[in-house]
Amino acid sequence: MNGNAATITSTQGIRVLYHSETFWMSDATKHDQAMKALADQAHGHVLVGGYGLGLVQRHLVNNPCVASVLTAEINCDVIRAVLDDDGWIWGRVWIGDFFAYEPGNLFDTVIGDTWADATDEYRDEFERFKLRAPQLIKPGGSVLAWTGDGGFEL
Numbered sequence: 001m002n003g004n005a006a007t008i009t010s011t012q013g014i015r016v017l018y019h020s021e022t023f024w025m026s027d028a029t030k031h032d033q034a035m036k037a038l039a040d041q042a043h044g045h046v047l048v049g050g051y052g053l054g055l056v057q058r059h060l061v062n063n064p065c066v067a068s069v070l071t072a073e074i075n076c077d078v079i080r081a082v083l084d085d086d087g088w089i090w091g092r093v094w095i096g097d098f099f100a101y102e103p104g105n106l107f108d109t110v111i112g113d114t115w116a117d118a119t120d121e122y123r124d125e126f127e128r129f130k131l132r133a134p135q136l137i138k139p140g141g142s143v144l145a146w147t148g149d150g151g152f153e154l
C-alpha cells in the first residue's frame with residue numbers, strides 16, 4: 001500500500017480516517033451527532049465540501065427534505081478507502097478541490113467540512129469557505145459548516 005494513502009482503522013467499534021498522519025474523521029458518537037445536526041438543517045439540493053467517512057452524507061441521504069447530495073472531495077484515496085471499507089458511497093462525488101468547483105446550477109444548501117479541526121491551523125481554510133459558499137447557493141439558501149465546539153463562527 002502507498003504509505004501516503006488514506007487509511008481507515010477500526011478500534012473497539014470506532015472507525016478512524018487518517019491521511020498523511022492527519023486525523024480527518026471518526027465515527028465516534030459525538031462526531032456522528034454533530035454531522036446529523038448539520039444534515040437535519042439541510043434542504044433541497046445539497047453540496048458538501050469533504051467526504052471524510054461520509055457521515056453527514058449518510059444523514060443527508062436519509063433526510064426527506066434533501067433532494068440530492070453532491071460532495072467535492074479533493075483526495076481520491078479517501079473515496080477508495082471508504083469504498084473498500086463500506087462498499088458504497090452516499091450521494092454523488094466530484095473528485096477535486098471544493099474551492100475550484102464551478103457548478104452548473106446553484107444549491108439550496110452548502111455544507112463545509114474540509115478542515116481537520118476547528119483551530120487556528122485551519123482558520124484560513126474556514127474563512128475561504130465563508131467567502132466561497134455564498135457564491136454557490138440560490139437566494140434564500142443555507143450555508144452550514146462544522147465549527148467544532150464553537151472553535152469557528154459561521
Ligand SMILES: C[S@@+](CC[C@H](N)C(=O)[O-])C[C@H]1O[C@@H](n2cnc3c(N)ncnc32)[C@H](O)[C@@H]1O
Binds near residue numbers: 024035055072078115
Ligand atoms: C473532516 S473530513 C469530513 C468529514 C465528513 N463531514 C463526514 O461526515 O465524515 C474532511 C474531508 O475533506 C477533504 N478535503 C480537505 N480539503 C479539501 C478541499 N479543499 N476540497 C475538497 N475536499 C477536501 C479531506 O480529504 C477529508 O476527506
